[in-house]
Amino acid sequence: MPSTVLVTGGAGFIGSHLVPQLLDRGDTVRILDNMSRGDRGRIAEWSGTGRLELVEQDVRYGGAVHQAMAGCDEVVHLAAVSINKSEADPYESVDINIVGSNNVFKAAADHGVRRVVFASSASVYGEPDTLPMSEDGPLSPLTPYCIAKHTGEQLLAYYARRSSLTWFALRFFNVYGPGQKPTAYYTSVINHFVQRLRNGEPPVIDGEGAQSMDFVHVHDIARAIVLALDAEGARANLPVNIGTGIDTTVAELARTLIEAVGVDVEPRFRPRDVLVSRRAADISRALDVLGWKPTIDVRTGMQDLVDHEIG
CATH class of the missing domain: 3.40.50.720 (NAD(P)-binding Rossmann-like Domain)
Structure with a gap:
């Protein structure tokens, strides 16, 4: 009802x-x-x-x-x-x-x-x-x-x-998608990368880019x-x-966005000590209790974001 x-x-x-x-x-x-x-x-x-x-x-x-x-x-x-x-x-x-x-x-x-x-x-x-x-x-x-x-x-x-x-x-x-403010905490790195890519500049990654997030x-x-x-x-x-249960590193994110924007550049790595943090959700309870699982993978979702919002 x-x-x-x-x-x-x-x-x-x-x-x-x-x-x-x-x-x-x-x-x-x-x-x-x-x-x-x-x-x-x-x-x-x-x-x-x-x-x-x-x-x-x-x-x-x-x-x-x-x-x-x-x-x-x-x-x-x-x-x-x-x-x-x-x-x-x-x-x-x-x-x-x-x-x-x-x-x-x-x-x-x-x-x-x-x-x-x-x-x-x-x-x-x-x-x-x-x-x-x-x-x-x-x-x-x-x-x-x-x-x-x-x-x-x-x-x-x-x-x-x-x-x-x-x-x-x-x-x-790490929630992302069309309609999110470019200054949002978890999308600021996405926005920064895309802005550089659209200017023909490579994304700049601190350290080796091993820090990761679970983008949903x-x-x-x-x-x-x-x-x-x-x-x-x-x-x-x-x-x-x-979440998705998948931790996407900053380096992987950069390469995904390079493909989504459609430019021919390589990420630039800036030597710097970083506190490597990783996140990935155990989503077994969501499936068991709610019958929920993600339907949009990071590659598809980032393409959607680039196409509709950031620029």
């Missing part, structure tokens, strides 16, 4: 890919967003369906959150301050990412919401000792953003014990959220990794 879904931060990057999927399946969507980075043109387009409402408010205001929550069956909590901004302004990060999340989860519990899907992050793991990174592995959040994501998971568990709501905390790995396309992220909304309650109340 169609549901009424509240999506906090729904006018942002991930929301721009999630909301159309919710509307396509017949849901009514209520977006709560302060519109500091939201796309009003897209909101106007969605409003044409007659099944979308924008509540221009901030998750830090508990009364506004409670009012927006009334009548909702499900909640997707995306609103957050980014990882790089959290270090520049820890106070704002705690205010939005912890206090704001608590407001959302408390209101969901009070209003009898069935399911909350929380946009958590692979950053809760910190620097991994082994790959792939499992949900049951050690957690070592290193920044206010990472600490807030871990705290959000714990708050969800707290409210679930005291109400009828069920939840999933989806630990997103935003379309697959949106699919995972929809599946988490629909998953059986008996399988809920868990964190779930959402």
